[in-house]
Amino acid sequence: MTGAAQLILASASPRRRELLAQIGIACRVCMVDVDEALRPGEAPEAYVRRLALDKARAGWRRCGSGGNGPALGADTAVVLNGRIFGKPVEAEAAREMLAALSGRTHEVLTAVAVVRGAEEVEALSRSRVTLRRIAPAEASAYGASGEPLDKAGGYAIQGFGAVFVEHLDGSYSGVMGLPLYETAQMLAGLGIGLPA
Ligand SMILES: Cc1cn([C@H]2C[C@H](O)[C@@H](COP(=O)(O)OP(=O)(O)OP(=O)(O)O)O2)c(=O)[nH]c1=O
Numbered sequence: 001m002t003g004a005a006q007l008i009l010a011s012a013s014p015r016r017r018e019l020l021a022q023i024g025i026a027c028r029v030c031m032v033d034v035d036e037a038l039r040p041g042e043a044p045e046a047y048v049r050r051l052a053l054d055k056a057r058a059g060w061r062r063c064g065s066g067g068n069g070p071a072l073g074a075d076t077a078v079v080l081n082g083r084i085f086g087k088p089v090e091a092e093a094a095r096e097m098l099a100a101l102s103g104r105t106h107e108v109l110t111a112v113a114v115v116r117g118a119e120e121v122e123a124l125s126r127s128r129v130t131l132r133r134i135a136p137a138e139a140s141a142y143g144a145s146g147e148p149l150d151k152a153g154g155y156a157i158q159g160f161g162a163v164f165v166e167h168l169d170g171s172y173s174g175v176m177g178l179p180l181y182e183t184a185q186m187l188a189g190l191g192i193g194l195p196a
Pocket residue numbers: 010011012013015055074075076077078087108150151152153155156157158161175176177
């Protein structure tokens with residue numbers, strides 16, 4: 001990272017911090033609380049974009065003083081036939097999600113927003129992921145393993161869940177929660193990271 005300003009990461013996700021570190025960008029985590037309820041009629045793309053922007057704006061408002069910033073927010077959703085799969089709240093919900101995703105191709109949308117005062121930039125990463133057929137006993141065991149619990153769609157491509165991923169067309173880091181190609185482009189435009 002160049003310059004004195006430190007990037008604010010408006011996210012509790014350890015994956016997002018690790019992904020930024022992977023491309024040499026240090027950040028300061030700023031916990032924010034935004035309304036994550038889906039609005040009536042809101043399309044998946046609009047939903048993740050709204051949440052990423054709300055998180056980044058909240059991060060900027062909360063932690064963007066004293067020369068810190070810009071603030072980055074992101075949001076990831078798994079989408080099958082227009083239905084959004086968020087983070088399962090318990091093992092049974094994870095099992096149900098895996099059963100629904102088994103043997104099918106879904107989309108993973110990750111929106112990223114970077115905010116510095118009135119300056120706001122956004123990007124959307126869209127990946128297609130095919131999971132192999134998952135036997136009911138496997139879905140139960142994986143659901144109970146705990147790994148799916150804080151992951152959209154109930155699986156982790158970077159964890160044991162990789163054994164289910166037959167095909168990925170898109171961004172591996174995007175599926176993990178922060179698309180690094182798009183993120184690096186956005187941050188470079190703001191003078192953070194490698195020169196554009
Ligand atoms: C599909 C998939 C999702 N995920 C994760 C990425 C995100 O952290 C999470 C989706 O939840 P998000 O609501 O996007 O993010 P979060 O709750 O983890 O963090 P915050 O709202 O504070 O920014 O799912 C994986 O880690 N691996 C995967 O393969």
